[in-house]
Structures are given as structure tokens and as C-alpha cells.
Amino acid sequence: MSKKNKKKSIKKSSIFKFFSIFIILSSLIVGLFFSSTAFADNYKLGSDFKGYYSALVSVDNNNNEKNSDNQPNGDAKEGAKVLNDRLNPMGSNQIIIETAGKNFLKVMSPIDIYESETVFANQIQRNGGIVLLNSDNKDIQLSGEDDKVTRKGINEYFKSASATTITGRTSKEPAISYELNGDSFSSLFPSDENNASPLNLKIMIDADGFFNDIRNFYKLISGDKKDRVNAFFDYIIDPLRTKYKGSDDDTKAILYDLFYGKWKSETSGGISDFRYGSLMNDTEITRTSFVNEIVDSFTYESDTSKYVYDANAKTEDFTTDEGQYKNKIKIYKEGQGHNLVDFKRIDSAFGLLTSNLVSFYNDNKATIQNKQKKYYTTMESYFLFSGSIIKNGSEGNDGYIKDNNLYTKVENDSKARIGASLFNSSGKGYVFKVNSVATHKAAVTNIMLIIGIVFIAIVTLSLIIYMCFFYRILGLFAMIITLSIIGITLVTLTMWFGLTIGPETIIALFIITAINVEIFTMIFENMKESYFLKQRGIKTSFNISFKENISLMLDILVSLLIPAISMFWITSNTIQSFAIILTIGSLASVLLSVLIGLILFKVTVHTNLMSKFQNLFALNTTSTNYSFSTLFLNIKINNIKSKIEKNINKNNESSNITLNEKLKLLEKKLDDNILKKEEKAKIKNDKKINKINLKLDKLKVKINKLDKEKNAYRYQKIEFKIKDLNYLLGNENIDILDNQNDVIVTSTKEKIKIKSSEKIIYTGFKAIPLISLIFIILSIALGFLIGVKYDNTFGGRTEYTLWGDRIDTVYDQFSNSDFDEAPSNLKDKVNSLIKEYEDYKSESHSNDEKTFKKTEVVSEFLNYSFLNESVVNFFANAASTKQYKNTSFDVTNGTSFAYKNDNTNQQNNVNWITLSVFTTDNTQSSIIKRFFSSLYVSKEDESTQDSGFITKRIAPSTMLDLTIQLAYSVLAIVLALIIYIIIRFKWTYYVAMAIGIVLVPLVLSAVIIALQIPLGSLTIIGITVSIIFAITTCFAIFGKVRGLISSKNEKSLFTYFSKEVEYAYQIRDKKRQINHEIFLEKQAIKIKLSEKENTREEMRELNLQFNKFVYEKKLEYKKFARENKELIYKVAKENNYLSEVLAKTFKFGIKRFMLVSLLFLSLSLLLIIAINPIIYFGISIILGVVLANLFVLFVSLPIFIFLEKWRIRNNLARKRFINKLVVTNEEQIIEGIND
Incomplete structure (x- = not known):
């Protein structure tokens, strides 16, 4: 090739390389931009950042006998599990459920998950369970009319359901498998001669939720108010009004009631009051009036749960006098005003609604799918199956029966899992009634959140500057890749999983960032060492660095994936969200950091830019004279x-x-x-x-x-x-290796340095377990004596709820109290509250507004009282020795308290107040009860819909399950690591790593309890983070040890361990000799016995002699082995090699610890200073990171080095022993040939 052609070829190659770099970087930057835009449009904030809904829920069970005192009859603990399966079947939504006494629950959910309090309450109260619909969209389980009706419960058709996959036409397809219960389901098929007619079937879940979402269309779609209302009328109201006008009287009546509601309206005198009407009446409510005057205050009066019956309702529930569905339901009827009138029995009402609304939806769903995709997806989720079931079908059919199971295909695995979960929970008979709903403000204000975002931006910018300063162009590329990984993770968790953004998101993203920065830093540092110290070319340096670090890179990412996947499958709630983010981030890191990143770096290195302009490469920090x-x-x-x-x-x-x-x-x-x-x-x-x-x-x-x-x-x-x-x-004279003769002499200075490091490590090795043990004992003692401190997500509080006339009673009592011996300022405060209410009452306000104003005044009185413990003690008449002590509390109120009342189907407008006091101490609780008793409010009085007072001790359910799941996930991680480590490494890895993984979360939990840090969802995430850090730190630190050891060949190791190996070999050889002597003695005895017949006494004597010989020889071996082990211990102390490895690794670990700690300390300071309400989360993160690194460096690392030393010595001794045996056998063969 001519020089001219060669230059052209080089030029073309350079252009291609620069173009490749441009394409990769452009793709990353554009992807980062679009992922950020998509995230900004679709993100949802969690409870800490946006606030949360809190509902008091009564638990009934249709399978249990009714209580005579009108109290709920369901078991709260079991009900909590059933409700959690309904609300959170995939486990990734951050919904927290707590038990409130024996028959009530507290349910908390981030505001962004549900569009409004109404939607939140409706989701809890969805009692439709599972129902099978025929081709007319009516209950196929029910036949006949009036008193001749017959019905079988869903459990008579199916035993259980499970998510599965079946082989479809081209690949595996998700499906639900229903285990059939006898021949009941087969009896639903139409009869024919060939028994081949299909069954047209719909499997519907939560029919009341379906009805609710039809009428709440405008709340469930996106857009501004006007657009949403116009869409509501275009797709729902106007078509239904047309249907309404042409329907029979019964259909009109049920649709009128379903869409009947109330809204606020001002009279000509300026007084606000409620008006009532149905959306089916086009003269009463027009599109214009609804958008301009009605929509903001409009609520439906009828609860959709009154139209549906239990999935397991049977014939006797409808026909006998004791049947729970015997009576007619009450509805609002056109021309009857705001009065409930008898209609039909619930089975008839349900049939009317399903036949009309399901048909209506099917007729219009194509239009809805085109215009409102999200709403369409929601509505489709109510149908687990819609199509034909073939009795003797195959996997090619959408629904078929095989091996006593019904198989139905679904769109995706998520729907299969959710459907199976809901199906299994529906048959348990639980009915949930929302008594009250409150909206709680976020602990983190908008200003705090903005400060936090700015702080994160500063930390990110600092990290970019750090990477660009020390690693120049490669550092810049590394940060672009890292930010792209974060962008992919964010858009995936919002678009695919719909997760809410909470503190666990921030920490997970920081972990992903730290891991990727560590991966890139390893590559660049290795390149620097090779380039600057060993004077290799930039390309060679990169290739060596890639070869040496690729396995460690993958190990670190796997170390993140193993716990993430384990937690994803085992845990739920915030931990599962955390695990999902880590899993997405890890997979994105494998794709971008390992594949795309290394391609980008390789192409950049091969452009010769850094060879020509050395300043574009990393800063030289490898020289011996370098210091900060x-x-x-x-x-x-x-x-x-x-x-x-x-x-x-x-x-x-x-x-x-x-x-x-x-x-x-x-x-x-x-x-x-x-x-x-x-x-x-x-x-x-x-x-x-x-x-x-x-x-x-x-x-x-x-x-x-x-x-x-x-x-x-x-x-x-x-x-x-x-x-x-x-x-x-x-x-x-100690022999240590060098490059030529396999011998170097380490200087006294270096020996002293290593000894100093060893001293620090072994001091820590003794001190850290001792301090940990003290904390564990202290936490156990405090747990029993004082109790564990909990936050609001982990129960640990008592709630006092009063409603209706009880609020009036409290107002009257504190208004007319005797203040002669009252605390100072109490009388002035009471008088100001009375004046505030009287002034408001004298103004032009509706009766409902005046009643609610009194509720607010009483709430303020309770707030003032519990801010001043002397007020509580005054009203409770508390003794001086047992007085109320100030503790955290919260007062909420609302206008719609619905107490359990079977005689009405309407939503009741009863004001309520709930006082939550964060203590479960019996003495404190009794003082609070006396406080209310002095105001003539007692839980002993009978509670009704109009008036009542209840106290409930709140205990964890979801979070308790989550804690147990976390413990199981630790076990799963340890077991999963066995498999991975056995494949990749030696057993010594596993032992040392398992110690760190188990001890770190245990000690962190003890420290949290001992320091009285509130235990809750955020501290549990902190404990989870400590597990992640323990694993990743172990892989990084042990990987360094492995790299240092593997850099020496077997000959070098033999030289280092020569004396130890010699003594260990002697022990093995001595054992072989002893066994050989015993064998020869045994053979000699056998020969003696074969030469002549021996008496029993002679045989006994020979046996005793042999046993004595064996005993003496074994004693000789034990003595020899003990002496040699002492010699091994002596010479092992002279073997400086693994001590040097320990010192080098410890130095590497401390540098890594400082870098990681700096990154996460900045994050924790953000949480502590900028976002103060979640201060304990920041503290738990700091403690988790510090403990994980300390345990790995001072406990796991020395154990690993000790085990490695023992393993290497024995391995080398074994090899020498085997080689000696081979040589001996060869010598014997040669001697035999010579003879």
C-alpha cells in the first residue's frame, strides 16, 4: 500500500471513530433529554413529598355472625391482608395498612395514587368481588326471579386461582388458572348432543368499582376542568341520557339513583346550601351549569356498594327471612325529592346495572380507547376474561378446561397476578366500610423540596466536576453515561411501574450513581497506573485495565442485582419500590456502563487524541511524590x-x-x-x-x-x-519475592507501616463486635423497659374519634367549664374560641357550614389542650404522681363520617374529629380517656350514625409484614450468594461475606432501637440500604484481595508460604506414614492368623496388641501435629505477604469508604438539614453506610484474610503432598523395573 493510500485509510478510520463517538454521545444526551421530559410529565410524589390520605375503615365479614351491638364483626388482622391484596396486589404501591383495635383498620395512601378522597374511599369499599356474567351481561350464577331465585357462591365453582403461562400460537402467554370445584362450572355450559358448544363468559371483578369509574369518568382522566367535563358528557352522560329516555321504568330508576348527587349553591340572600339532582335529568343539570357551577362541589349520594352482593352469596341470602339480601334496596327516585324509597331486591338492581352499563361500555369502548387510553386500561382491568370457554379446548383457545382447571388468557403477567390475587381474596367474605377520610399535608414542604432538589443538583454538579477534573474527557463521558442510566431508571419506574417518588427513590438513585462512579473510577485508576507508572501506551493501558476489571465490574453489578431481585420477589411496599429501582438501575448499568461505555472509551482511546494531547487523559496522581x-x-x-x-x-x-x-x-x-x-x-x-x-x-x-x-x-x-x-x-532473614529471583527484602519502614495497619485492623476487630454486642444488649433492655419508638407508619399510637352530637357535647362542656383553678390563659383561649364561633354563626352561612365551623373550633380546642399538658391534666383531674406528659399528636376533622349502619344505603354528612396521640402507654391513655369523660364523652356510651366516640389502639400490619419480609429477603440473599460465589469464587468469600450481610442489619437495628430513633418505613429502607452496602463493599474489597493474590503465580506463593507449607506437608506426610504403619501391622496380624489356627485367647491378645499399637501411633500423630501447628503459627507470623495484602486492601477500603461516605454524607445532610421532617431517614442512612464499611473493613476483611491464608497454605501443602506421592510411586516403579 502506498503512503498516500495509507494516509487516506487512516483519515477514513479517524472520521469513522469520531462519527461513532458523536453518535453514541448524541444518543445518550437525546435519550437523557426525552427521559427527563417524560419523567417530568408522569411522575407521582409519595406521602413524604405530597401528603397522604388516611381512612378509618370498619371490617365486616359476611361469613361471620352479626354482632348484637351493631359493631363490625370482621377480624382486623386478616382483613388487613385481604384489603392489601385488593389495593396493592403487585405490592409496589406505598399503601400502609394498620389495625385499629379488633375490627377496624387505618389505611394510608400517597395522594398521587388516587385522584381524590372519593376515589380513595371507593377503592377501599369495592365489594363486588368476582362475578360470572353471561352473554346478556347478567349474573350467570343466579337464576329465577323473586322468591324462586337460586344462586351458587363463587367458591362452589372454583377453589382457587393462580397466575401461570401457557404455550400460545407463537410463544408463552400469561394466563390465569382456576382450579374447578367439582362439576358446578361445567353445568353452566349449554347442553347439546356433542357437548361442544362454547360458554360465552365474562369474569368481572369489583363490579361496584366499575360502576363508580363509569360515573367518575371526569375525575379519572387528565386535562383541565372544562376539557374533562366536556369529555365526560361526550362519552358518558349524553349517550346514557339517550339510553335513559328509551329505557323502561326500572332501568330509569336505577340509573337516576346511580348518578344522583348534591352540590353547593348560593341563595339570592348569599347563603350557601346544598342542592340535589341526577345527571340523568338534562333539564336540571346541563353541561354548562355542571362545568361552571356544579362540578367543584359535586358528590354522588349513593354508595355503589349498595348495588352489589358478596361473591359467595347463596340462595338463602336472598330468599329466607334471615338472609342479608332479603330486603329491597333504597334509592333516590325521580319526582320523590331528596328521599330514599324502596326499589327492588339487590339481585334485580345488580342485573339492571350490569346489563345496561357493561353493554354501554362495550358499545363505546373503541371510542374511549382512541381518546382516553389510560381510562380504557383501567376499565379493562375489571374484566379478567371476556370470550368463549371451550370445554375440551387446547392452548390455542382463549379459554378452555383441562385437567380440572379453567385456563383464561390475559394481556400481561401483571394482570394475571393481580387477577389471581383479587380472585383468591374475594371469596373470604370481607366487606370494608370507610368511616372517615382525612387528607394529611406532606411532611416535606414545597420550599424544602425545592431546596432539596437544588442541593441534589449541587452534589451532582460537584461529582461531574470531580470526574472531569481527575479523569478529563473520560470522566465527562462517564458522567454522561451515569446520568443517562438515572434518566432511564426514572422514566421506567414512572411509565412502566407507576411508582411514587419518595426518599427511597433518592437513596436508590444515589446508590446506582455511586456504583457506576466506582466502576468507572476503577477502570481509569488502573489505566493511570499502567500509563504513568509502567510507561505503557494509552491503548495498551486501556486493554489491560479492561481485562483486569471487567469481572470485578460485573461482580459489583451482580452484587446489586442479587439483593434487588430477592427483595423484589419477597418484599412489598417501599422496599419493593426500592428493589425495583435498583433492579432497573443495575440492568441499565450493565447495558450502558459495561457495553456502551466500554465501546465509547475504546473508540475514544483509539482516536489517538489522548496520545497527542495528554491533558485530555487523567490527572497524574500515581507518582510517589503526589499528595493533595x-x-x-x-x-x-x-x-x-x-x-x-x-x-x-x-x-x-x-x-x-x-x-x-x-x-x-x-x-x-x-x-x-x-x-x-x-x-x-x-x-x-x-x-x-x-x-x-x-x-x-x-x-x-x-x-x-x-x-x-x-x-x-x-x-x-x-x-x-x-x-x-x-x-x-x-x-x-525473611524471604520475600521479587521479579527476578523470587526474593525481595521488605524495608523496616514498610514492615512498620504494615504492622501499624494490622494493629489498627485487629484493634477494630476486637472493639467493633464488643461495641455491637453492647448495643444489642442495650436495645433488648430498652425494648423491654421503655419500648421501641415508632413513627406514624408503624402504629404505636392511639386514636380517639368523636362525631355528630358528641362534638356539640364537647363544645358545650368546655364553654361552661369552671376556670377558677384552671391553668393560665385557658379561660382566655376558650373565650376567644366561643367568640370566633358566635361571630361566624351570626354571619350568612348555611347550617352545614355553621356545624362544621363548630367542628373546627372543637378541633382547635383539642389542639390547644394537647399542646399544653397542664390543660389535659386539669380536665382529667390527674393526680400529681400520674400526669399526662406532652407527646406528639395530630388533630384531623371532616364532614362525612359513615358509621356502620345496615339500615341505610346513603352517604351521611356527619362531622367528625380524630385525635391521634403517638403513645400506647396505658397510663397516658387512661388520662386522655378521663379528659374526654370530663367533657361528657365516653366510649361506654352507645355509638350511632348520628353520634359516637371510639378509641382505637393502632398497631402495624403492612409494616410488620414488611419487616418479616425483609428478614426473609436477607436469608434469600445469603442463599442466592452461595450459588453465585460457588460458581465464581472460593468458599472463603462466602463465609466472610455472610458474616457482614447478617451482622450489619442486625447491629443497625439495635443501634436504631438503642438511640430511640423512630422505627418506620424510612428507617426500614435505611436498614435495607445497609444490606446493599454490605454486599457491594464486600465484593469491592474482596475483589481487591483476589486481584492482589492472583497477581502472584504458584511458584511465588510457594516461596512466601514455604515454611508453613513444609510443616503442613509434614503433618500430612506423618499421617500417611502412620496410616501405612497401621496398615502393615494389620496385614502382619492377618498373616499370623492365616498361618495356624488360633485360640480365642490368642486372637483376643492379638486384637489388644493391634489396638494398643493403633492408639500409640495416633497419639504419636496428634503430638507431632500439635508441635507442627505451633511451628506453623510461629512462621506464619513471619510471613509478611498476606499482611501486606491486608494493609494494601485496608488502605484501598479506607479511600473507598471516604469517597462513598462523602457522597452519602452529603445526601444525608440534605435529608437532615434541607428536608428536616425525614431527619431520621438521613441518620439511618449515615449509620447504615458507616456500619457496613466498618464491619466489612474491620470484621469481614480480617476473617477473609485469615481464611484465605489457611486455604492457600492447605492447598499448597496438599499439592506438594500429592506431587510427592506421584514421585514416590514413580521411584517404586523404576526400582521394580531395575529389580
Whole structure:
């Protein structure tokens, strides 16, 4: 090839490389932009950042007998599990359920999950369960009319359901498998001669939710108010009004009632009041009036749960006098005003609604799908199946029966899992009634959130500057890749999983960022070492770095994936959300960091840019003279040298005169700095040597005074210490490897450094377990004596709810109290509250508004009372020895309290107040009850819909399950790591790693309890983070050890361990000899026995002689082995190799610890300072990161080194023993041939 053609080829190659870099970077940046835009449009904030809904829910069970006192009859603990399966079947929504006494629940959900309080309440109250519909969209389980009706419960058709996959036409398809219960389901098929007619079937879940979502269309779609209302009328109301006008009286009546509601309206006198009407009446409510005057205050009066019956309702529930569905339901009827009138029995009402609304939806769903995709998806989720069932079908059919199971295909695995979960829970008979709903403000205000975002941006910018400063162009590319990974993770978790953004999201993203920065840093540092220290080319350096680090990179990512996947499958709620984010981030890291990143770096390196312009490569921090204090001095020197070189290339050497003078001054300054450091180091080292010499002299004096025979143990101990000190001073000849002769001599200075590191490590090895044990004992003691402190997500509080007339009672009582002995300012506060209410009452307000104003005044009185413990003690008449102590509390109120009342189907407008006090102490609770009793409010009084007072102790359910799940996930992680480590590494990895993984969360939990940090969802995430850090730190640290050990060949290791191997070999050889002698003795006895017949006494004597011989030989072996093990212990202390590995790894670990701690300390400071309400989350993160690193560095690492030392020694001894046996056998063969 000519030079001209060669130049053209090089030029084309360079253009291609630069174009490839441009394409990769452009794709990453554009992807980052679009993912950020998509995230900004679709994100949902969690409870801490946006607020949450809190509902008090009564639990009934249709399978249990009714309570005579009109109280709910369901079991709260079991009900909590059923409700959690309904609301959170995939486990990723951050819904928290707590038990409130035996028959009530507290349900909390982030505001962004549900569009309004109404939607939240409706989701809880969805009682439709599972129903099978025929081709007319009526209940196929029910036949006949009036008293001749017959019905079988869903459990008579199916035993259970499970998510599965079946082989479809082209691939595996998700499906639900229903286990059939006898022949009941088969009896639903139409009869024909060939028994081949299909069954047209719809499997519908939560029919009441379906009805609700039809009428709440405008609340469930996106857009501004006007657009949503117009769409509501276009797709729902106007078509239904047309249907309404042409329907029979019964259909009109049920549709009128379904869409009947109330809204606020002002009279001509300016007084607000409620008006009532149905959306089916086009003269009463027009499109214009609805959007302009009605929609903001409009609520439906009828609860959709009144139209549906239990999935397991049977014939007797409808026909007998005791049947729960015997009576007619009450509805609002056109022309009857705001009055409930009898209609039909519930089965008839349900049939009317399903036949009309399901048909209506099917007729219009194509239009809805085109215009409102999200709403369409929601509505389709109500149907687990819609199509034909073939009795003897195959996997090619959408629904078929096989092996006593009904199989129905579904769109995706998510729907299969949700459907199976809902199906299984529906048959348990639980009915949930929302008594009250309150909206709680976010703990983190908008200002705090903005400050937090700014803080995160500053930390991110600092990280970018750090990477660009130390690693230049490669660092910039690395940060673009890292930010792209974060962008992909964010858009995936919002678009695919619909997760809410909470503190766990922030910490998960920081972990992903830290892991990727660590991966890139490993590559770049290795490149720097190879390029600057070993003077290799930039391409060669990259290839070596890639080869040496690729396995460690994958190990670190796997170390993140294993716990993430384990937690994803086992846990739920916030931990599952956390696990999902880590899983997405890990997979994105494998794709972008390992594949795309390394391609980008390789192409960049091969452009020769960094070879020509060395400043584009990393900053040289590898030289022996480098230190942070001389960093900027070195940068100045390198810059001047670069300028001088440029001037020489331009033949402009005259400009270098001034530059050379500056260079001399800077180099002199650098040399002076280095000399000062060397002098300081020498003085410090001399002091250490003098200290060692003094110690050595004292030990020599001490050993000379001892009698070696009388004080053998003490003498040996001092002798070992003298040997150690002589070794440090270089007074003993120790063989250590070099490159040529396999022997180097480590300097005294280096030995002292290693010994100092060892001393620090082994001091920590003793101290950390001891401190941990103290914390564990302290946490157990405090747990029993004081109790564990919980936050509002983990129960640990008592709630007092009063409603209706009880609020009036409290107002009357504190208004007319005797204030003669009352605390100061109480009378003034009460008078101001009375005046506030009287002034409001005198103004033009509706009765409902005045009633609610009184509720607000009473709420303010309770708030004032519990802010001032003296007020509570005054009203409770508390004794001086047992008084109420101020504790955290919360007061909420509302206008719609619905107490359990079977005689009405309407929503009741009863005001309510709930006081939540964050204590479960019996003494404190009794004082609070006396406080209310003095105001004539007691839980002993009968509660009705109009008036009542209940107290409930709140205990964790979801969070308790989550804690247990986390413990199981730790076990799963440990088991999963066994498999991975056995495949990839040695058993020593696993033992040392398992210790860290188990101990870190255990000790962190103990520290949290001992320091009385509130235990809740955020601290549980902190504990989870500690597990992640323990695993990733173990992989990083042990990977470094593995790299240092694998850098030595077997010959080198034999030299290092020569004395230890020799003694270990001797033990093995001695054992072989003893066994051989025993074998020969046994053979000799056999020969004696074969030569003549022996009496029993002679045989017994020979047996005793043999046993004595075996015993003596084994005793001889034990003595020899013990002596050799003592010798191994002696020479092992002289083997500096693994001590050097330990010291180097410890230094690497400390640097890593400082970098990681700095990153997460900044995050924790953000949480503590900027986002103060979640301060304990920040504290738990700091504790988790610190504990994980301390345990790995001071506990797991020394154990790993000890086990590795033991493994290497035994492995080498075994190999030598086997080789010796082979040689011996060969010699015997040769001798045999010669003979």
C-alpha cells in the first residue's frame, strides 16, 4: 500500500471513530433529554413529598355472625391482608395498612395514587368481588326471579386461582388458572348432543368499582376542568341520557339513583346550601351549569356498594327471612325529592346495572380507547376474561378446561397476578366500610423540596466536576453515561411501574450513581497506573485495565442485582419500590456502563487524541511524590512544561526564558515540599524504631528472668513477641519475592507501616463486635423497659374519634367549664374560641357550614389542650404522681363520617374529629380517656350514625409484614450468594461475606432501637440500604484481595508460604506414614492368623496388641501435629505477604469508604438539614453506610484474610503432598523395573 493510500485509510478510520463517538454521545444526551421530559410529565410524589390520605375503615365479614351491638364483626388482622391484596396486589404501591383495635383498620395512601378522597374511599369499599356474567351481561350464577331465585357462591365453582403461562400460537402467554370445584362450572355450559358448544363468559371483578369509574369518568382522566367535563358528557352522560329516555321504568330508576348527587349553591340572600339532582335529568343539570357551577362541589349520594352482593352469596341470602339480601334496596327516585324509597331486591338492581352499563361500555369502548387510553386500561382491568370457554379446548383457545382447571388468557403477567390475587381474596367474605377520610399535608414542604432538589443538583454538579477534573474527557463521558442510566431508571419506574417518588427513590438513585462512579473510577485508576507508572501506551493501558476489571465490574453489578431481585420477589411496599429501582438501575448499568461505555472509551482511546494531547487523559496522581497538598503545584508545573514544549515546536524558544525561570522556582518549591515530608516521615519512623527497640530491650530483660521450664507458656509468648519485633527491625532473614529471583527484602519502614495497619485492623476487630454486642444488649433492655419508638407508619399510637352530637357535647362542656383553678390563659383561649364561633354563626352561612365551623373550633380546642399538658391534666383531674406528659399528636376533622349502619344505603354528612396521640402507654391513655369523660364523652356510651366516640389502639400490619419480609429477603440473599460465589469464587468469600450481610442489619437495628430513633418505613429502607452496602463493599474489597493474590503465580506463593507449607506437608506426610504403619501391622496380624489356627485367647491378645499399637501411633500423630501447628503459627507470623495484602486492601477500603461516605454524607445532610421532617431517614442512612464499611473493613476483611491464608497454605501443602506421592510411586516403579 502506498503512503498516500495509507494516509487516506487512516483519515477514513479517524472520521469513522469520531462519527461513532458523536453518535453514541448524541444518543445518550437525546435519550437523557426525552427521559427527563417524560419523567417530568408522569411522575407521582409519595406521602413524604405530597401528603397522604388516611381512612378509618370498619371490617365486616359476611361469613361471620352479626354482632348484637351493631359493631363490625370482621377480624382486623386478616382483613388487613385481604384489603392489601385488593389495593396493592403487585405490592409496589406505598399503601400502609394498620389495625385499629379488633375490627377496624387505618389505611394510608400517597395522594398521587388516587385522584381524590372519593376515589380513595371507593377503592377501599369495592365489594363486588368476582362475578360470572353471561352473554346478556347478567349474573350467570343466579337464576329465577323473586322468591324462586337460586344462586351458587363463587367458591362452589372454583377453589382457587393462580397466575401461570401457557404455550400460545407463537410463544408463552400469561394466563390465569382456576382450579374447578367439582362439576358446578361445567353445568353452566349449554347442553347439546356433542357437548361442544362454547360458554360465552365474562369474569368481572369489583363490579361496584366499575360502576363508580363509569360515573367518575371526569375525575379519572387528565386535562383541565372544562376539557374533562366536556369529555365526560361526550362519552358518558349524553349517550346514557339517550339510553335513559328509551329505557323502561326500572332501568330509569336505577340509573337516576346511580348518578344522583348534591352540590353547593348560593341563595339570592348569599347563603350557601346544598342542592340535589341526577345527571340523568338534562333539564336540571346541563353541561354548562355542571362545568361552571356544579362540578367543584359535586358528590354522588349513593354508595355503589349498595348495588352489589358478596361473591359467595347463596340462595338463602336472598330468599329466607334471615338472609342479608332479603330486603329491597333504597334509592333516590325521580319526582320523590331528596328521599330514599324502596326499589327492588339487590339481585334485580345488580342485573339492571350490569346489563345496561357493561353493554354501554362495550358499545363505546373503541371510542374511549382512541381518546382516553389510560381510562380504557383501567376499565379493562375489571374484566379478567371476556370470550368463549371451550370445554375440551387446547392452548390455542382463549379459554378452555383441562385437567380440572379453567385456563383464561390475559394481556400481561401483571394482570394475571393481580387477577389471581383479587380472585383468591374475594371469596373470604370481607366487606370494608370507610368511616372517615382525612387528607394529611406532606411532611416535606414545597420550599424544602425545592431546596432539596437544588442541593441534589449541587452534589451532582460537584461529582461531574470531580470526574472531569481527575479523569478529563473520560470522566465527562462517564458522567454522561451515569446520568443517562438515572434518566432511564426514572422514566421506567414512572411509565412502566407507576411508582411514587419518595426518599427511597433518592437513596436508590444515589446508590446506582455511586456504583457506576466506582466502576468507572476503577477502570481509569488502573489505566493511570499502567500509563504513568509502567510507561505503557494509552491503548495498551486501556486493554489491560479492561481485562483486569471487567469481572470485578460485573461482580459489583451482580452484587446489586442479587439483593434487588430477592427483595423484589419477597418484599412489598417501599422496599419493593426500592428493589425495583435498583433492579432497573443495575440492568441499565450493565447495558450502558459495561457495553456502551466500554465501546465509547475504546473508540475514544483509539482516536489517538489522548496520545497527542495528554491533558485530555487523567490527572497524574500515581507518582510517589503526589499528595493533595502538592496537587495544584504539580498542575502548574505540568502546564508550564506543556507551554515550553509548544514553544519549542513553534520554534519560539525565546518565549521560554521566563517560563523556565518560573519552572525552576516551582520545581524548587516542590522539591522543598517533598524534602520536608521525607524529613517528617523519617523522624516519625525513627521514633517508632526507637520505641520498638525500647520494647525489645524490656522483653529481653523479662525473658532472661524467666525459668523456661517452669514458665513455659509465658516464656513462649514473650519469645514470639521478641521474634515479631526483630522481624520488624530486619534482624531476621525473611524471604520475600521479587521479579527476578523470587526474593525481595521488605524495608523496616514498610514492615512498620504494615504492622501499624494490622494493629489498627485487629484493634477494630476486637472493639467493633464488643461495641455491637453492647448495643444489642442495650436495645433488648430498652425494648423491654421503655419500648421501641415508632413513627406514624408503624402504629404505636392511639386514636380517639368523636362525631355528630358528641362534638356539640364537647363544645358545650368546655364553654361552661369552671376556670377558677384552671391553668393560665385557658379561660382566655376558650373565650376567644366561643367568640370566633358566635361571630361566624351570626354571619350568612348555611347550617352545614355553621356545624362544621363548630367542628373546627372543637378541633382547635383539642389542639390547644394537647399542646399544653397542664390543660389535659386539669380536665382529667390527674393526680400529681400520674400526669399526662406532652407527646406528639395530630388533630384531623371532616364532614362525612359513615358509621356502620345496615339500615341505610346513603352517604351521611356527619362531622367528625380524630385525635391521634403517638403513645400506647396505658397510663397516658387512661388520662386522655378521663379528659374526654370530663367533657361528657365516653366510649361506654352507645355509638350511632348520628353520634359516637371510639378509641382505637393502632398497631402495624403492612409494616410488620414488611419487616418479616425483609428478614426473609436477607436469608434469600445469603442463599442466592452461595450459588453465585460457588460458581465464581472460593468458599472463603462466602463465609466472610455472610458474616457482614447478617451482622450489619442486625447491629443497625439495635443501634436504631438503642438511640430511640423512630422505627418506620424510612428507617426500614435505611436498614435495607445497609444490606446493599454490605454486599457491594464486600465484593469491592474482596475483589481487591483476589486481584492482589492472583497477581502472584504458584511458584511465588510457594516461596512466601514455604515454611508453613513444609510443616503442613509434614503433618500430612506423618499421617500417611502412620496410616501405612497401621496398615502393615494389620496385614502382619492377618498373616499370623492365616498361618495356624488360633485360640480365642490368642486372637483376643492379638486384637489388644493391634489396638494398643493403633492408639500409640495416633497419639504419636496428634503430638507431632500439635508441635507442627505451633511451628506453623510461629512462621506464619513471619510471613509478611498476606499482611501486606491486608494493609494494601485496608488502605484501598479506607479511600473507598471516604469517597462513598462523602457522597452519602452529603445526601444525608440534605435529608437532615434541607428536608428536616425525614431527619431520621438521613441518620439511618449515615449509620447504615458507616456500619457496613466498618464491619466489612474491620470484621469481614480480617476473617477473609485469615481464611484465605489457611486455604492457600492447605492447598499448597496438599499439592506438594500429592506431587510427592506421584514421585514416590514413580521411584517404586523404576526400582521394580531395575529389580
